[in-house]
Amino acid sequence: MFLSIAAFILLGAGAVHSQFVPPPTDLITKTGYAGYKVRYKEVPKGICEQSDAKSYSGYVDVSSDQHIFFWFFEARDADPKTAPLTSWINGGPGSSSMIGLFQEQGPCRIDSNGNIVNNPYAWNRKSNMVFIDQPATVGFSYSTTTPGYIPDAESGEIVVLNSTSCPSDNITQGTCGTYSNPLLNVTDIPTSTAAAAPAFWATLQGFMGAFPQYSRETFHFSTESYGGHYGPVFNEYIESQNAKNIPGAHRISLETVLIGNGWYNPLIQYQAYYNFTVFPGNTYDYAPYNASTAELVYDNLYGPGNCVDQLIECANTGSNVICSAADNYCADNVESIYDEVLNRDEYDIRELEPDPFPPEFYVAYLNTGTVQSAIGAYVNYTEFSAEVGDAFNTTGDDGREDGTVEDMRELLEQGITVMMYTGDADYNCNWLGGQVVSQEVNQPGFDKAGYVNISTSDCIVHGQVKQSGAFSFVRIYESGHEVPFYQPLIALEIFERAIAGLDIATGHVHVNSAYKTIGTPESTYREGNSTIQFSVVNTTATYNITTGAPNPPLRWARLVKE
Ligand SMILES: *[C@@H]1O[C@H](CO)[C@@H](O)[C@H](O)[C@H]1NC(C)=O
Numbered sequence: 278m279f280l281s282i283a284a285f286i287l288l289g290a291g292a293v294h295s296q297f298v299p300p301p302t303d304l305i306t307k308t309g310y311a312g313y314k315v316r317y318k319e320v321p322k323g324i325c326e327q328s329d330a331k332s333y334s335g336y337v338d339v340s341s342d343q344h345i346f347f348w349f350f351e352a353r354d355a356d357p358k359t360a361p362l363t364s365w366i367n368g369g370p371g372s373s374s375m376i377g378l379f380q381e382q383g384p385c386r387i388d389s390n391g392n393i394v395n396n397p398y399a400w401n402r403k404s405n406m407v408f409i410d411q412p413a414t415v416g417f418s419y420s421t422t423t424p425g426y427i428p429d430a431e432s433g434e435i436v437v438l439n440s441t442s443c444p445s446d447n448i449t450q451g452t453c454g455t456y457s458n459p460l461l462n463v464t465d466i467p468t469s470t471a472a473a474a475p476a477f478w479a480t481l482q483g484f485m486g487a488f489p490q491y492s493r494e495t496f497h498f499s500t501e502s503y504g505g506h507y508g509p510v511f512n513e514y515i516e517s518q519n520a521k522n523i524p525g526a527h528r529i530s531l532e533t534v535l536i537g538n539g540w541y542n543p544l545i546q547y548q549a550y551y552n553f554t555v556f557p558g559n560t561y562d563y564a565p566y567n568a569s570t571a572e573l574v575y576d577n578l579y580g581p582g583n584c585v586d587q588l589i590e591c592a593n594t595g596s597n598v599i600c601s602a603a604d605n606y607c608a609d610n611v612e613s614i615y616d617e618v619l620n621r622d623e624y625d626i627r628e629l630e631p632d633p634f635p636p637e638f639y640v641a642y643l644n645t646g647t648v649q650s651a652i653g654a655y656v657n658y659t660e661f662s663a664e665v666g667d668a669f670n671t672t673g674d675d676g677r678e679d680g681t682v683e684d685m686r687e688l689l690e691q692g693i694t695v696m697m698y699t700g701d702a703d704y705n706c707n708w709l710g711g712q713v714v715s716q717e718v719n720q721p722g723f724d725k726a727g728y729v730n731i732s733t734s735d736c737i738v739h740g741q742v743k744q745s746g747a748f749s750f751v752r753i754y755e756s757g758h759e760v761p762f763y764q765p766l767i768a769l770e771i772f773e774r775a776i777a778g779l780d781i782a783t784g785h786v787h788v789n790s791a792y793k794t795i796g797t798p799e800s801t802y803r804e805g806n807s808t809i810q811f812s813v814v815n816t817t818a819t820y821n822i823t824t825g826a827p828n829p830p831l832r833w834a835r836l837v838k839e
């Protein structure tokens with residue numbers, strides 16, 4: 278899965294003074310579980326959260342060069358002292374979890390005028406939520422700080438400044454700020470999913486120890502995209518740490534693992550790029566390739582020595598060099614043909630590039646001094662860490678299955694609920710690949726279960742589920758990669774059902790191991806191509822969750838009424 282870094286352009290308009298982030302002076306220090314130091318503050322009301330629910334943010338100091346940022350929100354509609362606790366992390370590797378907070382299921386969104394807009398479908402209505410930027414150097418997390426700038430938005434690489442004067446040219450000046458120092462060859466930047474797990478566990482230990490009032494009950498884990506790697510591996514690590522009874526450490530009562538449009542098994546999912554675009558195709562009646570392009574993709578996948586052969590050699594040898602080369606070959610010669618030929622958003626086949634959805638206006642909000650001091654940030658905000666992307670690239674982690682499927686099976690055997698959900702307009706981690714992965718998990722009874730409609734409070738069918746026992750695979754209609762952005766109502770309701778141990782289809786049945794959905798063997802609903810866009814959508818346009826398309830400009834709206 279190749280990440281289009283071009284989407285992560287910094288929107289910093291350059292005030293020449295105070296480009297740099299002053300270290301916060303008002304953080305409270307506590308020692309969390311297992312001895313991890315936590316520095317945090319209460320976030321003033323109105324910074325994102327508009328309700329009376331309290332919010333805290335800060336850092337867990339996992340090591341001298343791993344300072345992991347968290348932002349916590351109390352549950353709005355439940356007693357926060359008894360409500361469940363859910364963590365959210367985005368993927369990448371290298372993507373910030375502020376994406377999930379500000380574009381998906383957090384308490385607020387930022388509109389094109391920079392205004393804070395309440396999100397009525399926020400997951401913190403039902404659960405205490407903690408968003409974690411990991412590993413170090415992602416988002417607001419840092420290693421050691423330095424003044425710097427980003428001359429090339431495409432690569433996102435940070436260039437260290439030797440003084441605190443920003444470059445004078447008007448293009449890079451707006452990218453000037455305080456960043457993690459990339460020159461220090463930080464030994465603690467993980468190069469694989471497995472290597473990132475200990476710092477995530479340590480972050481939870483720190484947070485839970487600093488906030489025992491929110492951490493007494495159950496724990497739920499939610500993630501997306503590269504979270505198909507992080508979710509299974511991190512949670513198996515949590516369970517193995519629990520089993521060790523480490524003195525001073527907290528037993529984390531993991532109950533649920535939720536993964537949206539995950540990247541699990543590259544061997545299956547690189548092949549799914551062909552299936553989604555050519556045969557059997559997507560459900561939007563959109564066959565984007567002509568015969569020669571389809572043939573090229575097929576050959577680059579299955580030709581001798583090509584993508585599939587290289588991924589198999591990676592799996593057989595485990596070699597960093599072979600896995601990295603295999604993953605880059607597949608990304609450049611199979612996945613990216615879509616970008617080159619179609620110029621469509623990999624995360625939503627319905628939109629051309631540049632796709633204004635979900636909007637990026639929150640990045641500028643997080644790069645204001647007011648917000649940074651309100652949340653205790655030590656560095657400027659970046660949506661993506663090139664350092665982490667590069668580090669994972671050295672082992673080809675993206676081209677490895679990493680035991681993700683086996684880990685999901687083991688989590689299920691330990692009584693944990695696992696829900697895989699997928700927006701069906703996403704090409705990048707598309708639902709056809711996810712569906713094959715769901716079958717590979719081999720949950721007892723899953724092969725006999727069928728797809729059924731999911732009922733929601735708005736009485737509109739937004740998707741289907743196939744479920745056996747505590748394992749479910751969900752397909753969401755008219756949704757790109759970031760499901761809670763495109764389909765917020767069903768996203769909230771299936772989240773609520775999953776963490777309560779209820780069936781995903783109705784939310785009325787307490788699931789036991791005998792529970793199974795009785796429905797069709799395939800999910801056959803087709804949206805058709807009415808929401809596929811053939812011209813670029815204006816950057817200030819808004820997305821309509823009812824029509825699954827951009828709202829027309831006001832001018833058109835008036836014409837329609839006349
Ligand atoms: C800063 O100093 C280092 C080491 O002296 C040098 O390699 C680097 O190019 C300098 N950076 C800039 C932006 O001048």
Ligand SMILES: *[C@@H]1O[C@H](CO)[C@@H](O)[C@H](O)[C@H]1NC(C)=O
Nearest residue numbers: 291445446447448449450451
């Ligand atoms: C940068 O400055 C040059 C020369 O002053 C000007 O022509 C150009 O339009 C500016 N570019 C931007 C992006 O502001």
Ligand SMILES: *[C@@H]1O[C@H](CO)[C@@H](O)[C@H](O)[C@H]1NC(C)=O
Nearest residue numbers: 289296452453454644646657
């Ligand atoms: C970094 O943050 C400061 C405020 O602390 C802001 O003035 C500056 O524009 C930010 N830099 C970028 C690149 O956004």
Ligand SMILES: *[C@@H]1O[C@H](CO)[C@@H](O)[C@H](O)[C@H]1NC(C)=O
Nearest residue numbers: 458459460461462463464671
């Ligand atoms: C960091 O590592 C690179 C590649 O291994 C090396 O070229 C460079 O000199 C190292 N930098 C420092 C500051 O050690």
Ligand SMILES: *[C@@H]1O[C@H](CO)[C@@H](O)[C@H](O)[C@H]1NC(C)=O
Nearest residue numbers: 545548549552556709710713
């Ligand atoms: C792709 O389609 C082929 C042929 O229908 C099927 O055997 C395979 O399982 C599919 N793979 C994915 C990942 O969808």
Ligand SMILES: *[C@@H]1O[C@H](CO)[C@@H](O)[C@H](O)[C@H]1NC(C)=O
Nearest residue numbers: 561562563564805806807809
């Ligand atoms: C849209 O769908 C219709 C009906 O399936 C089909 O005839 C038409 O070719 C499709 N249009 C495009 C642009 O794919």
Ligand SMILES: *[C@@H]1O[C@H](CO)[C@@H](O)[C@H](O)[C@H]1NC(C)=O
Nearest residue numbers: 598601602605666667670671
């Ligand atoms: C990843 O590593 C490969 C070498 O295996 C290199 O060719 C490629 O440019 C690297 N990609 C990125 C994004 O750094």
Ligand SMILES: *[C@@H]1O[C@H](CO)[C@@H](O)[C@H](O)[C@H]1NC(C)=O
Nearest residue numbers: 566567568569570617618619
């Ligand atoms: C098929 O599509 C490709 C990519 O758009 C284009 O370069 C090529 O000319 C097309 N071939 C035919 C036969 O139309």
Ligand SMILES: *[C@@H]1O[C@H](CO)[C@@H](O)[C@H](O)[C@H]1NC(C)=O
Nearest residue numbers: 729730731737738739740802
């Ligand atoms: C499922 O929903 C579809 C609309 O997406 C509807 O046509 C169909 O009748 C529903 N099936 C059942 C069994 O209710």
Ligand SMILES: *[C@@H]1O[C@H](CO)[C@@H](O)[C@H](O)[C@H]1NC(C)=O
Nearest residue numbers: 814815816817818830831832
């Ligand atoms: C985008 O929309 C804004 C507000 O409606 C309008 O002022 C602007 O001209 C539009 N831009 C383009 C390129 O259509």
Ligand SMILES: *[C@@H]1O[C@H](CO)[C@@H](O)[C@H](O)[C@H]1NC(C)=O
Nearest residue numbers: 819820821822823824828829
């Ligand atoms: C979304 O579209 C529906 C149906 O056309 C319309 O009634 C509604 O007002 C639109 N929503 C927004 C926010 O414009």
